[in-house]
Amino acid sequence: MYMKATCLLVLFLSMSAAIQAQTPKEQGLKVINQTTAEAHIAFLASDELEGREAGFHGGRIAAEYIVSCLKQMNISPLGACYYQPFEAYNRERQRRERFQVDRDSVLVIKAEKVHQKLDMRNILAKIEGKRKNEYVIIGAHYDHLGIDPMLDGDQIYNGADDNASGVSAVLQIAHAFVMSGVQPERTVIFALWDGEEKGLLGSRFFTQNFPEIMQVKGYLNFDMIGRNSNESNPTHVVYFYTEAHPVFGDWLKNDIANYKLNLTPNYRPWDKPIGGSDNASFARFDIPVIWYHTDAHPDYHLPSDHTDKINLEKVVDITKAAYLNLWNLANEPTY
Numbered sequence: 001m002y003m004k005a006t007c008l009l010v011l012f013l014s015m016s017a018a019i020q021a022q023t024p025k026e027q028g029l030k031v032i033n034q035t036t037a038e039a040h041i042a043f044l045a046s047d048e049l050e051g052r053e054a055g056f057h058g059g060r061i062a063a064e065y066i067v068s069c070l071k072q073m074n075i076s077p078l079g080a081c082y083y084q085p086f087e088a089y090n091r092e093r094q095r096r097e098r099f100q101v102d103r104d105s106v107l108v109i110k111a112e113k114v115h116q117k118l119d120m121r122n123i124l125a126k127i128e129g130k131r132k133n134e135y136v137i138i139g140a141h142y143d144h145l146g147i148d149p150m151l152d153g154d155q156i157y158n159g160a161d162d163n164a165s166g167v168s169a170v171l172q173i174a175h176a177f178v179m180s181g182v183q184p185e186r187t188v189i190f191a192l193w194d195g196e197e198k199g200l201l202g203s204r205f206f207t208q209n210f211p212e213i214m215q216v217k218g219y220l221n222f223d224m225i226g227r228n229s230n231e232s233n234p235t236h237v238v239y240f241y242t243e244a245h246p247v248f249g250d251w252l253k254n255d256i257a258n259y260k261l262n263l264t265p266n267y268r269p270w271d272k273p274i275g276g277s278d279n280a281s282f283a284r285f286d287i288p289v290i291w292y293h294t295d296a297h298p299d300y301h302l303p304s305d306h307t308d309k310i311n312l313e314k315v316v317d318i319t320k321a322a323y324l325n326l327w328n329l330a331n332e333p334t335y
């Protein structure tokens with residue numbers, strides 16, 4: 001009798017463990033790891049990529065790498081191919097203005113005989129949802145500041161934190177969604193933006209030209225998720241989100257507790273999150289946003305933003321937290 005009860009108990013425990021391991025959400029979560037984060041960041045921030053400036057050689061190699069990763073995951077492109085090409089225009093350089101992608105501004109600049117033009121490319125992939133025409137988007141910019149041949153010493157702006165860290169998160173989350181093995185309720189778009197450093201150009205071009213922009217239910221952004229702004233608080237992360245959706249704050253609180261993520265978020269509900277990064281392009285259309293950011297540091301926008309200074313454990317825990325956020329954005333009936 002005693003033996004029998006023990007056997008039943010063992011059977012029950014192993015069955016429940018098996019059931020738990022098969023939760024699709026957790027099946028995806030467990031593929032997010034530090035080695036992969038480091039592999040993406042170290043490649044994108046290597047000197048050979050010359051600072052990934054939008055419109056230049058290093059930026060184009062970064063794009064080829066990202067597309068190659070998406071193909072290996074077997075994720076479909078959003079359109080006919082993964083690239084969304086666009087042109088950015090600027091006045092002659094003595095005017096010291098910013099590049100533009102808006103149709104009206106571009107027409108005015110093009111009418112001037114002497115002007116600048118750069119060819120850029122967003123990268124867009126998707127996992128189609130059961131509700132095909134309802135979208136959630138997760139994105140990070142992959143461009144950075146390039147090189148400055150006039151600098152004395154290190155001339156390459158590697159941009160490990162800004163924003164190879166964010167690209168690693170989007171790629172790992174795409175892989176995790178594939179590995180979960182289930183179709184989300186809404187279509188999930190994975191976006192890697194070009195031209196952010198020149199004025200949020202890629203996300204701006206996308207939001208102005210995506211015919212179903214009003215069907216986008218949420219946007220999750222990463223920009224710089226890998227540094228300790230204060231060494232005494234290495235788990236610090238700023239969690240911005242649209243104030244009208246307080247449930248976004250609850251989601252993160254619950255997931256940190258349930259999945260034992262080593263993060264100390266600074267929760268910042270924001271009434272109009274139009275500053276800082278590509279989230280601004282979405283907030284203009286009143287799309288609810290979530291934005292992860294680990295704050296400024298002494299290497300911000302300097303050639304010393306290097307891979308060896310990245311807190312990889314934190315990158316991975318932010319990636320996991322955001323994967324869980326995106327799971328909710330894609331599957332919760334309302335929020």
Ligand SMILES: [Zn+2]
Pocket residue numbers: 141162163196223224277
């Ligand atoms: Zn950035």
